[in-house]
Amino acid sequence: MTEKRVATPAMPDIPQLLQLVPDLEVIVAPAQVAKLSLDYFHFSPILEPQLRSKRADVVVRPTTESQLYAIAAIARQTQTPLTVRGSGTGNYGQCIPLRGGIVVDLSGYDEIVWLHDGAARVQAGVKLAELERQSRPMGWELRMVPSTVRSATVGGFIAGGSGGIGSVRYGQLRDRGNLHAVKVLTLEDEPRVLELRGHDAVQQVVHAYGTNGIILEVELPLAPALPWLEWAVCFPTFWQAAEFAHTLGSTDGIQTRLMSVHADPIPTFLPPLRSHLLPGQAVVLLVLAASDQEAAIDLIAQFQGQVLLNQEAPAPGKGGSLIECSWNHTTLHARTADPAWTYLQCLFPADPEFRVMRHLAACFGAEVPLHLEFIRQNGTLIPAAIPLVRFTTGDRLNEIIATYEAHGVLVANPHTYLLEAGGMKTVDLPQLEFKRRVDPLGLMNPGKMAAWNG
Numbered sequence: 294m295t296e297k298r299v300a301t302p303a304m305p306d307i308p309q310l311l312q313l314v315p316d317l318e319v320i321v322a323p324a325q326v327a328k329l330s331l332d333y334f335h336f337s338p339i340l341e342p343q344l345r346s347k348r349a350d351v352v353v354r355p356t357t358e359s360q361l362y363a364i365a366a367i368a369r370q371t372q373t374p375l376t377v378r379g380s381g382t383g384n385y386g387q388c389i390p391l392r393g394g395i396v397v398d399l400s401g402y403d404e405i406v407w408l409h410d411g412a413a414r415v416q417a418g419v420k421l422a423e424l425e426r427q428s429r430p431m432g433w434e435l436r437m438v439p440s441t442v443r444s445a446t447v448g449g450f451i452a453g454g455s456g457g458i459g460s461v462r463y464g465q466l467r468d469r470g471n472l473h474a475v476k477v478l479t480l481e482d483e484p485r486v487l488e489l490r491g492h493d494a495v496q497q498v499v500h501a502y503g504t505n506g507i508i509l510e511v512e513l514p515l516a517p518a519l520p521w522l523e524w525a526v527c528f529p530t531f532w533q534a535a536e537f538a539h540t541l542g543s544t545d546g547i548q549t550r551l552m553s554v555h556a557d558p559i560p561t562f563l564p565p566l567r568s569h570l571l572p573g574q575a576v577v578l579l580v581l582a583a584s585d586q587e588a589a590i591d592l593i594a595q596f597q598g599q600v601l602l603n604q605e606a607p608a609p610g611k612g613g614s615l616i617e618c619s620w621n622h623t624t625l626h627a628r629t630a631d632p633a634w635t636y637l638q639c640l641f642p643a644d645p646e647f648r649v650m651r652h653l654a655a656c657f658g659a660e661v662p663l664h665l666e667f668i669r670q671n672g673t674l675i676p677a678a679i680p681l682v683r684f685t686t687g688d689r690l691n692e693i694i695a696t697y698e699a700h701g702v703l704v705a706n707p708h709t710y711l712l713e714a715g716g717m718k719t720v721d722l723p724q725l726e727f728k729r730r731v732d733p734l735g736l737m738n739p740g741k742m743a744a745w746n747g
């Protein structure tokens with residue numbers, strides 16, 4: 294099947310049309326357009342050459358729903374590609390406009406609509422940290438945040454993220470109950486606003502890279518806010534560290550928000566840890582409830598661990614948190630130390646003895662140092678993993694992925710911008726039908742959904 298092509302009309306008509314929208318910020322300066330066209334795609338040596346030259350033709354920064362409606366109508370009438378951007382912290386070129394057109398930067402569309410009784414409704418451009426800054430004094434916090442919580446938007450997290458700090462208690466964004474409703478603007482002949490409520494309805498736009506509607510508002514449940522401590526705990530070996538984390542995560546009486554396990558040499562890349570380490574040590578980064586620290590200390594001693602760092606979790610939006618050494622921040626720090634490092638994103642089988650993991654660790658050794666992030670999936674503790682990979686060639690990277698998959702590890706390949714290969718694995722029929730309905734010309738973030746490309 295051939296790809297459904299989107300005819301792009303001659304520029305610069307589109308910026309001129311957009312400039313007619315009252316009070317809309319329209320950006321055409323090449324340097325600013327270049328900055329607002331890219332994300333963290335460069336973590337992948339495969340995506341870097343594919344995406345580095347991609348640019349929008351124009352970037353707009355709406356602050357009102359009527360501006361957004363006007364932008365959608367212009368894109369639809371002129372058949373111009375439209376790609377939504379939150380803060381641009383995505384990793385796989387998720388918000389990079391492959392076919393130019395309009396980038397809609399939603400970071401200024403950022404009002405909290407309401408916040409009470411364990412739930413919140415916010416405009417898509419609200420920063421996750423800002424929401425927590427406002428909810429904490431009321432006794433609530435977000436159930437899960439990415440390690441980019443200080444800069445990422447709520448809309449970008451829903452459309453591009455998966456989970457993070459908090460997923461060890463609440464699972465991932467796509468799990469039932471973690472998202473109540475989403476308000477979406479369509480790119481139909483006459484753009485419309487749809488309210489999607491309930492699990493099946495919201496799944497249509499969760500982690501869809503903004504290919505099927507502009508998310509305007511998000512309604513999500515919160516969690517009771519706890520006083521959290523952040524600890525870095527070292528262990529003589531990675532397997533002691535992993536067994537400790539698995540035991541801790543299975544201990545119902547100790548509340549954790551993060552259990553991030555790092556094999557040598559990864560801890561040496563993490564700036565707050567460097568000066569505290571002995572050669573070869575593995576480290577577990579923990580966020581745990583202050584009330585549970587005594588019980589945690591006992592368990593750490595059983596596994597011959599030692600607390601290297603102990604601090605109160607900084608207030609939302611403040612720097613210096615150990616969570617900025619976890620999830621994909623680990624990859625960031627490794628690449629700062631040596632850009633030859635890249636990464637994979639995996640789910641290992643739930644197995645307290647880590648049999649598959651031990652086998653793969655023996656296969657790849659120092660080429661693929663392990664980094665685990667424990668999460669809950671339907672009540673079961675699972676070692677998700679973001680192992681580092683010492684990059685040599687694309688063929689070798691694919692060989693490592695194939696070996697992982699052959700051993701039953703689910704790999705969400707971060708070296709592709711295609712939605713199916715990266716995050717969702719399949720775009721099912723209801724999602725495709727939904728895209729046909731809300732974006733019949735395929736204008737939204739074109740090129741990212743393989744099922745649409747044909």
Ligand SMILES: Cc1cc2nc3c(=O)[nH]c(=O)nc-3n(C[C@H](O)[C@H](O)[C@H](O)COP(=O)(O)OP(=O)(O)OC[C@H]3O[C@@H](n4cnc5c(N)ncnc54)[C@H](O)[C@@H]3O)c2cc1C
Pocket residue numbers: 332333376377378379380381382383384387388399417418438439440441444445446447448449450451452453454455456457458501502503504506507508509619620621622625738
């Ligand atoms: C160092 C580092 C660490 C990270 N850690 C994590 C982590 O712990 N967990 C995790 O899940 N991710 C992580 N990420 C990825 C990313 O930071 C998060 O997914 C973040 O939530 C994305 O938010 P954003 O506002 O930057 O979105 P963007 O990058 O701007 O957008 C992401 C995707 O969502 C779409 N989009 C954005 N807003 C809307 C909207 N309103 N309507 C429709 N589509 C929209 C965009 O088109 C794009 O496809 C990490 C990335 C980096 C670089």
